[in-house]
Amino acid sequence: MNLPEAMVAATIFSISAVSSLQVWNGSAAWSQSSQRQQDWLVQIDADLQRSEGRLRRLDADLIAPAGCENAIRAMAQAVASPEVALAPQITRRLEILPVSSVLPGQMLVLSYGVNSPSPGSPLIRQRQWSAQAFGLCRQLVSADQP
Structure with missing residues (x-):
């Protein structure tokens, strides 16, 4: 093997080594990003379960006589802040929204x-609760209402 052949072989070897390292680096970065997103989703799901548990522990006998609007406010107070701190990348928002014209009350x-700085679809989770679903709102419907 003469000098030009050795130089060509070394160049090809260097190019393939650099390409291989770039592919490996990209897959490692993707794997790390995927694991971070999975950790965030676990935190979100755990907070949702804790919040729903707090709602289930609300006393319907104390809240229901005050009406549905007070019940939804009591629910909001129960889940207003997370019990465990979430990662700084996670935003948590609590809202009281009106329900459609079909269902009275609020949600x-x-x-x-x-x-997340990583590209791709954003991670979003949302849960909706009504006071009626937890038995916290006992509004009677009169017979003449449709």
Whole structure:
């Protein structure tokens, strides 16, 4: 093997080694990003379960006589802040929204978003609760209402 052949072989070897390292680096970065997103989703799901548990522990006998609007406010107070601190990339928002014209009352909406620098679809979780679903609202419907 003469000098030009050795130089060509060394160049080809260097190019293939650099390409291989770039592919390996890209897959490692993707794997790490995927694991971070999975960790954030686990935190969000755990907070949702804790919030729903707090709502289930609300005493319907104390809240229901005060009406549906007070019940939704009591629900909002129960889940207003997370019991465990979430990662700084996770945003948590609590809203009270009106329900459609079909259902009377209001809905408690707990939303999570992840502010991630990685490209791709944003991570969003949302849960909606009504006072009626937890037995906290016992409004009677009169017979003449449709």
